[in-house]
Amino acid sequence: MTDKKQQAPHLPNRGNGRALPAVAALACGLLLTAGLCLLIVRYQNAQLRERFESDTARLTALTQTQLLAHFETLLGVKGLFAASDTVDRRQFQRFLAQQDLKKNHPGFQAIQFVRMVPAAQRQPYLDAMRADAGSMPEGAPRFDIKPPGARPVHYVIEFTVPMEGNGAAIGLDLASMPSHLTALELGRDSGLPVATERVKLVQDPSGQAGFVMRVPLYRNGMPTQTVEQRQLALLGFGAIVYRVGDLMKEVIDPQLIPHMRIRIVDTGYVRGSGPPLAVPAPMFDSREAYPEVVPGGAELPGLVTHHPIEIGQRGWRLDFVARDGDRYGHNYLLPASVAVSGVVISLLIAVQLVALDRRRVLAAQLAAALAEQKAIVDNATVGIELVRDRTIRSSNQGAAGMLGYEPAEIIGRSTRAKFPSDEAYRAFGEQVYPTLLTGRSWSGDVEWVRKDGSHTWCRLHGKLVDVARPDGDSIWVSYDIGAQRQADAALQAANADLQRSLAQVARTQREVADLSELSGFLQACPALDDALDCIGEFALRLFPDSSGVVYMMEADRETLSARATWGPAPALPTLTADACWALRRGKAYRMERASASLCCPHLGAGHDAADAPYACFPLAAQANTFGLLSIRHGGPATHAAAELRYQLATAMAEHIGLALANMLLRDTLRQQSVRDPLTGLHNRRHLAEVLPRELARAHRSGAGLAVAIVDVDHFKRFNDRHGHDAGDAVLVAVAQAMLAQVRQGDLVCRYGGEEFVVLLTDIDVTLGESRSEQIRLAISQLAPAHLGQPLGQITASLGLAFYPQHGGTADSLLKSADTALYRAKEDGRNRVCVSAAPAPA
């Protein structure tokens, strides 16, 4: 069995690895998508950060600008004191009123003047303040420095604007508070504005963070270039008290609050101006400052920035944390869209690649299959053709070569070119298309014409490709069966020959059997006539449509008489040798064609041997022709059949000839044994056979029977006188005379020498006596001669005995007759004496 792998078409490998490009493309696509999404996210982040940084930078700058604007107010206070070291409370209030601080700087808690009071000046100062009518007409008798206690220097809040809500701060000695004291001393020594750390404003019950910005005020006219000079020249401080929350509300764009959390921490003095803070002090938190503002989404840890600013020699750090939302929140729609699109596109690309690969594989498979199919078609031993519109559209080598064409020669030609005639082509179409139009395939044998004009037979199978389009393509497969048909024909012929041979064998066997049976019958026949009757019957068995005749030679050896016939009677019942070519030529003669001159005359004038062939066979034994077999057949036959029936006729003739020859020989021998050769009469042996039989018949029938013994008188003397030959002639003449006097059925035999016995059947005494007398008379009337010489009168004596009167047996009857003969001799010869013997008991 052929390996299936070898049968499978050679197709591209579809194993592992074919999906690799698609997977790689998908991976690349996903990677690109991820990268693109990452870039978008990063870009968005950068955008957000840029916006965030821009917002926070702007906010920081704005904060700083706003604070500077605030500080300008403080610088205005400094200018106020630069004009006069003795600015009283009313001047101060008037100055501030011009600033319209409540309106322009709502973040102010208060603006103050802090006076530096050395310990030595404490009391004078208190006295002056308590007596000062500038602030109120009755003065401020309860004014005091608080908290009480001795300190090297006091920094006393001398007046504050507004007073409402800030009155508690009047008289407060800032030197008692280390954080204030540090800031005051730093401002004093630096000559620059200085801020405090976060302080809790005593005048502010809200508890929010606060700080105080102060600017040192020096006495006019005193140098302030050095620290010492500035310490000596210090008058006090102009101060602004801030509530950080209120301040930042002025500064911060409220629209940003929902989008970010802003915290401000105080990181301590910068440039070593003071002790650093271990922990930055929170100054402001937008979440607390704007509780009414609904914050955006969650804080974005990745969107945090810090901006340091310097406020009165203190470092503030503004911490910004963006909140998720429409300003800083990530727009995931775009990356998500990109991601989804990228994934979809990647998948589509991968699917396309898979499909492309699949198409490529399918295309390769299709190409391989087509190539294989083409190879199969091209190399097929059968013919394969595509026909459309009765035109050969394609043809393989098998189809073209079958008719001696090259494919290029026959492609494009009409299918009619293959058929021997228009009629054959039309008949083919009428036979084929009814089947094809049902959608079934048609198969059949067609006779086609080769390129060289010779014809061949092809077995054809056809089918419409699309039954809905009868004029469309049809596929035809053909193979040359010319040789096969020849072989089939030869086989059929051989088979027919074999059948004929077998039939012939059977017929021959039957004929042999018939011949054998004929031989058996012929051998069993007691007489020639019986045999001849059998011949006619068997001849009809062997030659059923025949007629014929068997002629037998007559005693004259000249003529032949028809003794057995079958079918129509022969034209000549008797003939001579001249009437038959077989007898003339001494050998078998047959004639199977019309020829008047060569046709045997015994068949009759005008016999046509072409219509009725015949054969004649001489029947001979030991070169002695004794008969003729003539067979006339019913009609012509093929040469072989004619030969066979001639052989059969020959065999039949041989069988018949041999059988008849044997029969004739047997008859001759028998005749010789029972006949007297001289006279031709039956002899004594024959009489011994016949007499008992005739006696039995007479006994059965009751008829009479007579036996007469006839003896020539004085024959010895006749012999002696005329010689023995003359005696023989007399005996012959006597025999003929006796035969002439008896009836058919009677018997005349030579009993011995010159003695004869005449057996007269079915006769009574009277007739027997008269018949015996007739015999005697006939003999006596003979005038025999020999060699031209008369021999004189002949007489004979007869002894007559009758059955049953004179004997019941052959012996007794002959004895009675012999006794009667003796008496006739005794009584003078030439007479008839009847036995006188008595009837047997």
Ligand SMILES: Nc1nc2c(ncn2[C@@H]2O[C@H](COP(=O)(O)OP(=O)(O)OP(=O)(O)O)[C@@H](O)[C@H]2O)c(=O)[nH]1
């Ligand atoms: N020519 C011839 N003679 C025969 C033949 N057979 C017998 N004879 C002779 O016939 C004669 C018979 O003679 P016999 O028996 O004495 O009788 P016969 O002379 O006829 O005398 P009768 O009978 O008393 O009248 C013999 O001489 C025989 O030789 C025969 O076939 N041919």
